[in-house]
Amino acid sequence: MFDILADAGKPMSAIEICSRTEAAGQPVWLSTVYRILETFVRERVAEKLTVMDSDMAFYAPAGPDSHRHYAVCIGCRKIISMENCPMDMFLPQLRDEGFRVTGHNLEVYGYCGQCNEHGGI
Numbered sequence: 001m002f003d004i005l006a007d008a009g010k011p012m013s014a015i016e017i018c019s020r021t022e023a024a025g026q027p028v029w030l031s032t033v034y035r036i037l038e039t040f041v042r043e044r045v046a047e048k049l050t051v052m053d054s055d056m057a058f059y060a061p062a063g064p065d066s067h068r069h070y071a072v073c074i075g076c077r078k079i080i081s082m083e084n085c086p087m088d089m090f091l092p093q094l095r096d097e098g099f100r101v102t103g104h105n106l107e108v109y110g111y112c113g114q115c116n117e118h119g120g121i
């Protein structure tokens with residue numbers, strides 16, 4: 001199941017992964033998918049991203065090279081991954097203050113190009 005996540009190249013919801021495994025001829029229960037995904041998160045091979053206050057969680061492969069941030073479109077829920085980490089900008093200052101950063105969260109919300117074209121909301 002991790003292959004599906006890794007091959008996708010974008011964060012996927014459990015439902016998407018579920019239908020992907022089904023398409024591959026290996027149907028699994030959604031609850032099973034959730035359980036496996038939570039295991040991935042616990043073992044730190046995947047990251048869980050919660051989108052706004054929605055109950056929908058997305059999962060993406062984790063790892064030193066895949067540190068990513070995501071911008072979420074409020075209109076269509078599309079997720080755009082950002083290559084750069086803005087945290088790099090703040091780290092020197094925090095380091096000066098003796099703060100040891102062990103992790104951070106950043107979520108960006110807005111409207112994607114398509115939704116903008118349609119006038120947004």
Ligand SMILES: [Zn+2]
Nearest residue numbers: 073076112115
């Ligand atoms: Zn959009």
Ligand SMILES: [Zn+2]
Nearest residue numbers: 069085086087
């Ligand atoms: Zn970052």
